[in-house]
Amino acid sequence: MKVQILGSGCAKCKTLEGRVRQLAAKYQLPVEVEKVTDLQEIIKYGILTTPGLVVDGVVKSAGSIPKDDQLLLWMKGTS
Amino acid sequence: MRKLLEKYPVTSTAILFLLWIILYTALQLLADAAVALAGLPQGAHLTEAVRFFVFEVPKVLLLLTLIVFAVGIIRSYFSPERTRKMLGGKKLFAGNVLASLLGVVTPFCSCSAIPLFLGFVESGIPLGVTFSFLIAAPMINEVALVLLFGLFGWKTALLYMSTGLLIAMVSGYIIGILKLEKYVEPWVYETKAGHSELAEEKILFPERISAGFDAVVEIVSKVWIYIVIGIAVGAGIHGYVPENFMAGIMGKGAWWSVPVAVLIGVPMYSNAAGIIPIVQALLEKGASLGTVLAFMMAVIGLSLPETIILKKVLKLPLIFAFVGIVAAGIIIVGYIFNFVYS
Incomplete structure (x- = not known):
């Protein structure tokens, strides 16, 4: 599974990236975490606010830092 | 605390609001008591500066908490995606009016300015x-309005909001009729933006309350330090700088003061929280309202x-047009204020 964080350096983007990496390590999830900073790449996903969270090519959230349990559900692929 | 809020959101919010009112009404008493306890001499410069500080800091923070909470709830009804949908197909003028109004209530962070710009265009x-x-989104923000309301009263806050809206509407309209699209970086129109299918979830009211509390935590934790520093500088000016000191430089008599204030203000970067307490102190010492508001x-x-962020998507002539038109608008508003309040 591939988890991408879209954002070009806002504070929330870094927080979200840290959160995702932390959860992946803590629960030893088989996910590949990638930070996308290229603007043209970001807008291809059609989000208006950063950070964006993309799981296997599907936009899950934009402009906010989702709660840990929600993130975990997405990263486990159960929803 | 968090648990109680989640379990009984409405009741605990009501109780917190009651506490807020009690605290707010007792502020002057508490400030006087604190000054008396510290044993500072009556009427001295230092005493007045301290009194100003211990009264204004909790007052502004309390006001800020309340308004940010309310705005957090209002904003949970608006999202940039929804705003974009509402603005789609709107013509100039009607579109400018609507966009300026939505700029006030839609959640916005300048770090998202680029994706938002691209998504809109x-x-x-x-x-x-x-x-x-x-233009409207950063200029008219809840922090600015709270501080203006708290320190100068509702009339000034309302004037700031309405003239800010007017500048956003008119500047956008002028940029529209000047047909400056050719100065947008070409890749903007070449890249095809995808459309995310983020489901519009139904949000329940208790969740909006929690959105309000989230906004309070996020914004107050970020700006409180600027408010404290700003009020400390304000208190210093309040206690030490002689009356009418600013009248010569920033008073109504000096016609050049408005454009100079704007010229100094543009490259400066601060948020409303840091700048307004200083502004209040300047006013008190004889600077005129229009000049100070323009600043x-x-x-x-x-x-x-x-x-600089916008430079990634706009060519220089458009950036100059944008800054020039808005600055001109601000200067005009400054003169109008100086004229009205004379």
Whole structure:
């Protein structure tokens, strides 16, 4: 599974990236975490606010830092 | 605390609100008591500065908490995606009016300015309408309004909001009729933005309350330090700088003061929280309201970092047009204020 964080350096983007990496390590999830900073790449996903969270090519959230349990559900692929 | 809020959101919010009112009404008493306890001599410069500080800091923080909470709830009804949908297909003028109004209530962070700009322009929203949104969103923010209301009263806050809206509407409209689309970087129109299918979830009211509390935690934790520093500087000016010291430089008599205030304000970068307490102190010492408001609008509405971010998508002539038109608007508003309040 591939988890991408879209954002070009806002504070929330870094927080979200840290959160995702932390959860992946803590629960030893088989996910590949990638930070996308290229603007043209970001807008291809059609989000208006950063950070964006993309799981296997599907936009899950934009402009906010989702709660840990929600993130975990997405990263486990159960929803 | 968090658990109680989640379990009984409405009741605990009501109790917190009651506490807020009690605290707010007792502020003057508490401040006087604190000054008396510290044993400072009556009427001395230092005493007055301290009294100003211990009264203003909790007052402004309390007001800020309440308004940010309310705005957090209001904003949970608006999202940038929804705003984009509402602006789609709108013509100039009507679009500019709507975009400026939505700029006030839609959650906005200047770090998202680029994706938002691209998303708007590519979905066919006219350039001028997009600019109306981008001008109104940072300039009219809840922190600025709270501070103006708390320190100068509701009339000034209302004037600031309405003239700010007017600048956003008119500037965007002018940018629209000047047909400046050719100065947008070509790749903007070449890249095809995707459309995310983020489901519009139904949000229940208790969740909006929690959105309000989230906003309080996020914003107050970020700006409180600027408020404390700003009020400390304000207190210093309040206690030490002689009356009418600013009248010669920033008073109504000096016609050049408005454009100079704007010229100084544009490259300065601060948020409303840091700038307003200083502004209040300047006013008290004889600076005129129009000059000071123009300065404040220039500082928070036009910022160098944001302009540099926009450089990625706009060519220089358009950036100059944007800064020039908005600055001109602010200068006109400054003169009007000076004229009305004379």
